[in-house]
Amino acid sequence: MSSSSSSMIAVTPLLPVIVLLLAALGGAVAWLGRLGHGRAVVTACLRAALQLGAVSVVIAWVVAYSAAVTGFILLMYGVAAFTAGRRVTAGGPGWWWAGLPIAAGTAPVLAVLAGSGVTPLSGIVIIPIAGILLGGCLTATALAGRRAVEELRQRRGEVEAALALGFMPRDAAMEICRPSAAGALVPALDQTRTVGLVTLPGAFVGVLLGGASPIEAGIVQLVVLVALLAAEAVATVVTVELVARGRFTPPAADQR
Template identity: 50%
Template sequence: LVTAALRATAQLAVASLAIAAVLGSVWWSLAFALLMFRVATGTSARRTGTMRNAPWVAMALGIGVTPVLGLLLLSGVIPWHGANLVPTAGIVIGGTMTACTLATRRAFDELQKQFGAFEAALALGLPSRDAVLEIVAPTSSEALLPVLDQTRTVGLVTLPGAYVGVLLGGGSALEAGAAQLMVLIGLLAAETIAVVVLVRLVALARVLPPGLRARLPT
């Protein structure tokens, strides 16, 4: 806990200096968002023991994050400015990273626990991909519980960052609510898409830790 707190302090100090430098330029803000994406990919892959499969993890994250951020920015819901782009990208990328990590770890745990059921499915003639999906797909929705709870309780339990940010920026409560609603819906969509893609990649043996990869047929 102490190590995590110290690391968070150092990272926030560096991030604050970096963000202050890039907010004035859309292009630098986009570059910073790409850096966040790269760090998110590495963090998720490292947490799940799949660093060798990091490009596939990045693909799942990208398929979830890119269309959502693009839609939020191009539709004008989030103004095309560094001060809006960086925090919005951070919210979407960070939430999707967490969902991917939870979904992958849960999938690996289920495969380890139910490896006998997996072998039984193979014995019945089921392809390896389908046998894996039968085991991991039912549990993948658990990775979406945090964002579902946040969406259900917004305004009652929590006042998320986008809402507070618009208010502090001088916007009305109605504008803040509209912006936060779109961000929450976008976050839910990004996480859902990324988790679905990542679970399929697990089933295809594209994203697996070394221990499971050695046991699954190729």
């Protein structure tokens, strides 16, 4: 049995070539299909390679020190908040508010998992789980925020009509943007509904390859999926509330 049998990917001299070819293929297809993201696909793949390489080296040192683990999680949180905020506002005012829904979704779920003893407090466990939760909340915040902001911009007349009927500004905005923003939960819902039938997510496969039984891997994946769905639900609700209160948009006078 080869040394690479415990891994899903065989690390051979051909691997970098295959990765580059796949990145080029994705970029070419996006460019030819006029999706507007041809270059972004290639640069995203290159960034992922560089960042994962650096993170792999850093984590080997970080997991040995509690303070370093905390700092690394805070760094991930900062990047998630910045990325989600820029997606929602396209660089406009108020992007820093994205940190609130991400924290509101991640912190209590992570606290429940760690405080109950379900998740060990070792850095090698906490870091990936925190990363999964932060990544999910980033996606939920960015999708919900962007959809809500665009909906309010496109249906401004309906918001003003609701105000004329006596609605408070927050309530008028909420009636318009909430149904659209709720769609941010659809990817997480679909992933949870179809797990084991369509896909075997990374946590399941990783634990399985680590030597655990399929039952143990299934339990780990179930906990991750349920925790992720709960975190994203909180992040989505908080995001919609912030959009309805105008935290991601300039004052009404500046929009005219």
